[in-house]
Amino acid sequence: MKQTIHEVKPDERDQAILVSLVTAEQKRLDDYDPEYSLTELVRLAETAGVEVLGKLTQNKEYTDSKWFVGKGKAAELKDLIAETGANTAIFDQELSGAQVRNLEQFLDVKIIDRTQLILDIFAGRAKTREGIIQVELAQLSYLLPRLSGHGKNLSRLGGGIGTRGPGESKLETDRRHIRGRIDELKRQLHEVVRHRSLHRERRKETGVYQVALVGYTNAGKSTLLRQLTDSDVLVENQLFATLDPTSRSLTLPSGVDIVLTDTVGFIQNLPHELVAAFRATLEEANEADLILHVVDSSSEMMTIQMKVVDQVLEELGAHGKERVTVFNKIDMCPPEQVDMLTTEGEFLRISAYREADLQRVLETIESKLMGDSRTFRIPAEKGDMISLVYRIGEVLENEVDGDDMLMRVRLNNKEYQKMGYMLAAYDSARQAQGEARGETTEHV
Incomplete structure (x- = not known):
């Protein structure tokens, strides 16, 4: 029997049933709590502006290659959707393109998995050029192998979750066009990375x-x-x-x-x-x-x-x-x-x-x-060296001792090594004289 498509108006809020499948493999993981994961999925859905109408959980040895959940649980889900009037089913795990296609045809609602839900939230939050590029690249990389399984989603431009970001015009074209768009986004992102690296280097140079x-x-x-x-x-x-x-x-x-x-x-x-x-x-x-x-x-x-x-x-x-x-x-x-x-x-x-x-x-x-404090003996005529000490560390004490400056400075090991490299040319004779006087300061 031919199924009718339930159209979602742009201003209609998504109303969803959340579905979680707990497999034997997941139960063996120490850091996996299915109840917490489903609770977190509720928060993700609410963050995306979705009204949660119900939750459905199944314990199963392994995922069903066709339906993800068992056929009986899929039928139960269909009944719950009919009872609540939900227009979306959100799964707590990642689905394959074939599973999405089969579930859409059977349930006659939009199918979203956890990954796509997170991507959708990110698409709504990205504000800078860099963030927008990164989100679109992530969405296209996710959707490319699943194009055949997202017909219902892609036909609903502006219809709520799962449709923000790249848009219908990009996603319904052929794979070659999408791959070309991915390559272009990667090129743009490479430029972003390059500029960010330059900014990091400048910050490092300034200390x-x-x-x-x-x-x-x-x-x-x-x-x-x-x-x-x-x-x-x-x-x-x-x-x-x-x-x-x-x-x-x-x-x-x-x-x-x-x-x-x-x-x-x-x-x-x-x-x-x-x-x-x-x-x-x-x-x-x-x-x-x-x-x-x-x-x-x-x-x-x-x-x-x-x-x-x-x-x-x-x-x-x-x-x-x-x-x-x-x-x-x-x-x-x-x-x-x-x-x-x-x-x-x-x-x-x-x-x-x-x-x-x-x-x-x-x-x-x-x-x-800033690390621990160290005391340095620096020749008074080395004004540039004294200036460097003030720039890269916190001078706790300083006093004049003859032709030298005694400076107690707090700085971390990284800056100490930099300072030792930059101020390596010090007078060994002066250091020897200081040691003879029983001093424990570091000479520069």
């Missing part, structure tokens, strides 16, 4: 420290950035409220200015297409002198969220970077839970809305970047 905020989406990174820098960064209690990276200047207690960057939030099962497309953005973390891993302490799935961040950082090659874990939102936790917040390495327990906690964050950043 400006870079600190990156990373963490699970909605952990409070943007709030922390806004509170620390007193800036007008968008803060909303929803997933992926900010997509494009935001950098602000931050002055440490010593007066040293650094650059603090808020990166895009991570999420469980972050689509590979997004990790690839957003590599240029996420590399801000890889290039940073220090990473602040912001954690939502109030989340019941805090441990899993921390593991997700670790996995993405490892994929980016930033896993071994100097890092401080910042347990945020402790004002939303009972005291006994706060006391249990701990992890390997250095960590802080804070609320981004407490001034005293923000001061501790600044002091920790300064301690990590």
Whole structure:
């Protein structure tokens, strides 16, 4: 029997049934919680402007190659759709093109999987040219092998989730045209990466420290950035409220200015297409002198969220970077839970809305970047060397001793090595004389 297509008006809100399939393989994973994943899917759907009318879960040994869920569960889903009047089914796992096509024909509604839902949210949040390019590249890379399975989606230009971004004119053309568009986007993105690399090199040349905020989406990174820098960064209690990276200047207690960057939030099962497309953005973390891993302490799935961040950082090659874990939102936790917040390495327990906690964050950043203090003996006539010391470190004390300046300076190992290289030409005889007088200062 010929099925009719349920047309969605541009102003009609998507109403969806959420579907999750839990396989035996997933149950064996230590860091997978199907109930949490489905709860997160609800939040993703709401973030995309979808009204959730119901949820359906199936436990099965393996996925069905034709229907993804079992044929009986697909029939149950069809009945639930008819009962609720839903026009969309959103699956918590990634579907193949054939599965999408079969489900669309059987259910007569739009079929969206978790990856496409996340891509759709990103498409609605991208504001800069770089972000728009990256999202479109990720969407096209995802959709290219699935074109035959998205006929219903592509026929609904402007019809809600799954239709934002590239648009009907690009997606309904032949594969050669889409591949050409992907190549063009990669070329444009290459230029973006090149310009970003140049900016990084300039920052390195000026000696400006870079600190990156990373963490699970909605952990409070943007709030922390806004509170620390007193800036007008968008803060909303929803997933992926900010997509494009935001950098602000931050002055440490010593007066040293650094650059603090808020990166895009991570999420469980972050689509590979997004990790690839957003590599240029996420590399801000890889290039940073220090990473602040912001954690939502109030989340019941805090441990899993921390593991997700670790996995993405490892994929980016930033896993071994100097890092401080910042347990945020402790004002939303009972005291006994706060006391249990701990992890390997250095960590802080804070609320981004407490001034005293923000001061501790600044002091920790300064301690990590500026390091311990060292005393240098520099010939007074070397004015350029003395100027360099003031520029790359915090001068705690200085005094004149004969023809020399004794300067106690706080600077980290990286700057100490740079300084040692630039100031290597010092008078060995003066050093010998100093040692004879029992001095332990470093001569330049």
